[in-house]
Amino acid sequence: MSEPLSVALNRDRLHDIDVRERYAAGGPFVVELTNHGEAMHVHLHLDDRLSEVAELAANNHYVEEGDTVTVEVGANPRSEPLTGKLKVVTGYGAQTAYVDVTVEEHAPSKSPIEVDEDLARPQRRTQSTRNRSRNRNGSGLDGLREEYAGGTLAVAGVGVLLLLALLGVGLVVDGALVLVAVGMVVGALLVAAAVMLR
Incomplete structure (x- = not known):
């Protein structure tokens, strides 16, 4: 007024x-x-x-x-x-x-917000910025390794138990089918470990 x-x-x-x-x-x-x-x-x-x-x-x-x-x-x-x-x-x-x-003619009650010209230009990301971003988002290699470490141990534990169970069955049954099953379990464990540790 x-x-x-x-x-x-x-x-x-x-x-x-x-x-x-x-x-x-x-x-x-x-x-x-x-x-x-x-x-x-x-x-x-x-x-x-x-x-x-x-x-x-x-x-x-x-x-x-x-x-x-x-x-x-x-x-x-x-x-x-x-x-x-x-x-x-x-x-x-x-x-x-x-x-x-x-x-008189109406004057704006608020002055326009001034924006620094530097904010209009894209900012270059430095190595430390990238590392902080990866650590925050868990998207860096270290973050992935930490994330999947627990899963790898669980899969390995289950695989060892299956392997022991099949060996036990193999001792009782004594057949070629048990050897094929043991080979498949060992192969699956190796593939899973390779994928998780990439």
Whole structure:
């Protein structure tokens, strides 16, 4: 919101109006009516041109002695500034003052975020960055070895148990079929170990 437009009433004499001649706002603003003397009625009016972009919350106001009344003025800035007149009347027409009010074009409330040009260029990955990334993701060779070490031991354990069971069966049965089965188990164990240790 823009700074208030201050209007001093009854400062020098009854019904006196002391206000600046020009005022600019970048959007909604308030008119502050400060009474320095006897209680009085104040009328505010926007001319046709100013009414295109601004609107008063209320036109007629009663201001007590020593009191300040705040009047809201809604304003919708356009792409170009617009100037019109605000009329201030006291004592039912005893005194009148005009203020040239310019509603300026809307300025963005937030400044755009500035981005350093270096951030727009792709960053080169250093060896230490790659190593950190691999360790975090577990995608480096060390990570794979650690990940599969437990699996390799489990497969080897199961393979040894199968091998011992087949040898036990071979001693009891004594046949060529048992030797073929033992060869297949040993071959499968070797293939599994080679794949996991790659």
